[in-house]
Amino acid sequence: MLSTYKLKRYLKSHLSKKRYKHTVRVAKIAKELALIYNIDVYKAEYASLGHDIAKEMNIQEARTYIDQYQIEMDPTIRQNPNLAHGEIGAIILEKKFECEDHDILEAVRWHTYGHKDMSLLSKIVYMADVIEESRCFEGVEELRRLARIDIDAAILKFYELTLDYFKENNQEMHQNTYQMIESIKEMHL
Numbered sequence: 001m002l003s004t005y006k007l008k009r010y011l012k013s014h015l016s017k018k019r020y021k022h023t024v025r026v027a028k029i030a031k032e033l034a035l036i037y038n039i040d041v042y043k044a045e046y047a048s049l050g051h052d053i054a055k056e057m058n059i060q061e062a063r064t065y066i067d068q069y070q071i072e073m074d075p076t077i078r079q080n081p082n083l084a085h086g087e088i089g090a091i092i093l094e095k096k097f098e099c100e101d102h103d104i105l106e107a108v109r110w111h112t113y114g115h116k117d118m119s120l121l122s123k124i125v126y127m128a129d130v131i132e133e134s135r136c137f138e139g140v141e142e143l144r145r146l147a148r149i150d151i152d153a154a155i156l157k158f159y160e161l162t163l164d165y166f167k168e169n170n171q172e173m174h175q176n177t178y179q180m181i182e183s184i185k186e187m188h189l
Contacts, residue, residue, distance in 0.1 A: 002046055002097065002099055002101070002104075004042075004045060004046055006097070007046065007049050007050060007053075007097060008049060010053075010096075010097075011049065011050075011053065014053070014056075015052070015053075015055070016056060019052055019056055021134075022052065022132065022134065023049050023050075023051065023052055024049070025132040025133055025134060026048045026051060026052075026125070026128045026129050026132045027044075027045045027048040027049045027128075028132070029048075029128040029131060029132050029133070030044040030045060030047070030048035030124050030125055030128035031044050031045050031048075032148075033124045033127065033128060033147060033148070033151070034121075034124055036148055037120055037124065037151065039120055039124060040103075040121070043104050043107075043121055044107075044121060044124055044128075046099075046101075046104055047103075047104045047107035047108050047111075047125045048125050048128055048129070050089060050092075050093050050097075050099075050104070050108050051086065051089060051107070051108050051111045051129060052085065052089065053089040053092050053108075054085040054086075054088035054089040054092055055082070055085045055089075057085065057088065059081050059082065062082055062085070062088060063081050065084070065087075065088040065091060066081060066084055066088075069087075069088075069091055071084050071087050071088070074175050074176070075172060076113075076172055076173065076174045077174070079172075083112060083113065083174065084112075085112065086108055086109050086110060086111045086112040086113075087109050089108045089109070090105045090106070090108040090109035093105060093108060103119055103121050103122075104121075106118075106119060106121075106122050107119070107122040107124070107125040107126075108125070110122050110126065110180075111125045111126050111129055112174075113173070113174035113176045113177045113180075114126060114155070114174075114176050114177050114179075114180030114181075115176050115179070115180055116176070116179040116180050116182070116183040117183070118180060120151070123151045123152070123155060124151065126155065127143070127147045127151060127154050127155060127158070128147075130143060130158055131143050131144045131147055131154075137161075138161070139157070139158075139161045142157065143157055143158055143161075152184045152187070152188060155180070155181075155184060156181065156184060156185070159177070162177075
């Protein structure tokens with residue numbers, strides 16, 4: 001069985017104190033959501049603890065992972081290689097921590113920009129990252145409420161909020177985000 005103790009020890013020594021505290025808060029919310037949605041709480045905890053394992057990696061190291069593991073170079077990743085930290089994090093969990101659990105790896109892999117085939121566990125980690133208790137932005141309280149009753153509705157609402165932000169700041173969204181939203185909308189037709 002994968003050890004949360006070993007993972008936490010690694011995170012404490014490789015992440016800033018602020019980032020480590022964030023991961024613990026994300027794990028707390030993910031476990032709560034896992035109980036609500038009847039998902040394996042241990043997997044939710046492990047995936048959410050590992051979700052930002054590569055977040056503070058320097059750009060050169062991120063580019064090395066991107067090249068070595070042939071991570072798709074969406075224009076947003078070309079602009080900011082750190083956006084691939086979820087995909088890189090899944091690689092680290094698999095290689096360094098011998099995590100073979102597909103559900104956990106996918107939840108970590110897609111927590112940043114989503115994916116059209118996201119599992120419920122992946123959606124939980126995605127939203128837990130967005131709504132953890134230190135997050136403070138307009139609409140977060142509604143997202144917290146929605147996440148506890150309809151995870152897909154919460155993701156769609158977050159997309160609306162994010163879309164406005166990206167338009168205001170003249171930024172592009174990762175293609176996976178658009179595909180994830182279309183997939184969720186199709187499921188609810």
